[in-house]
Amino acid sequence: MNRVEKDEYVIRLYKEGRSVREIAELVHMSFRDIGLIIKKVKLEADGERDQLENNDVKSKSKTTQAIKLFSEGNSPVEVAIALDLPTDQVLTRYREFWELEGMYGLTQICEEAKYDLHDLLRLHRIVKVLGMEKHDIISAFELIKHNQLETLQWKAGYLKSEINMLEWEKRNSTYHLSNLRRMINK
Numbered sequence: 001m002n003r004v005e006k007d008e009y010v011i012r013l014y015k016e017g018r019s020v021r022e023i024a025e026l027v028h029m030s031f032r033d034i035g036l037i038i039k040k041v042k043l044e045a046d047g048e049r050d051q052l053e054n055n056d057v058k059s060k061s062k063t064t065q066a067i068k069l070f071s072e073g074n075s076p077v078e079v080a081i082a083l084d085l086p087t088d089q090v091l092t093r094y095r096e097f098w099e100l101e102g103m104y105g106l107t108q109i110c111e112e113a114k115y116d117l118h119d120l121l122r123l124h125r126i127v128k129v130l131g132m133e134k135h136d137i138i139s140a141f142e143l144i145k146h147n148q149l150e151t152l153q154w155k156a157g158y159l160k161s162e163i164n165m166l167e168w169e170k171r172n173s174t175y176h177l178s179n180l181r182r183m184i185n186k
Helices: 003-015 020-027 031-058 062-071 076-083 087-100 104-130 134-145 149-185
Strands: none
Touching: 003 020, 003 031, 020 031, 062 076, 062 087, 076 087, 087 104, 134 149
16 A cells, blocks of 8 residues: 555544544554544545635624624624625624614613713723722712702812811820820829
8 A cells, every 4th residue: 555545544444433443453554643634534524624614604694794793792893894894784783783782772872972982981990990880980970960060169169178177286295295294204
């Protein structure tokens, strides 16, 4: 048997489900050589499978391709480049993807915010950094809604000045107390 015939025989035995040890006994080859042949067969099979999957996706509509790319974690910019689509079409497909994923609220927010989305995200980051909870945010907006923000700012300023005055009185009292202790200890 020549080399090509041996390789084909190894492949046939492998596909029949024979172990490497059995193949080695039948073909009189080393485990290493058999392993290389089997590895080559597996790589070719994987390559054909990938090629079929890629051809299958490319034959799909742009919407299907976009949704697949989004589901793989690609950003809208990456999808626009990969599919050569205009921005408005990519964003439309992105919203469709959100809806398919059950993110209806996100879709609604995006529609309502339109071009203010950057400001909305900035506000979200501020809230996150401050560690505010949902009830804190609602309370703050209720105060703003009822025009109580200026009153609260005035009260906060007043309380800060009261705290400063109490700290001054505390220092002054501590000073007098230490003087009285010195006088008693004499």
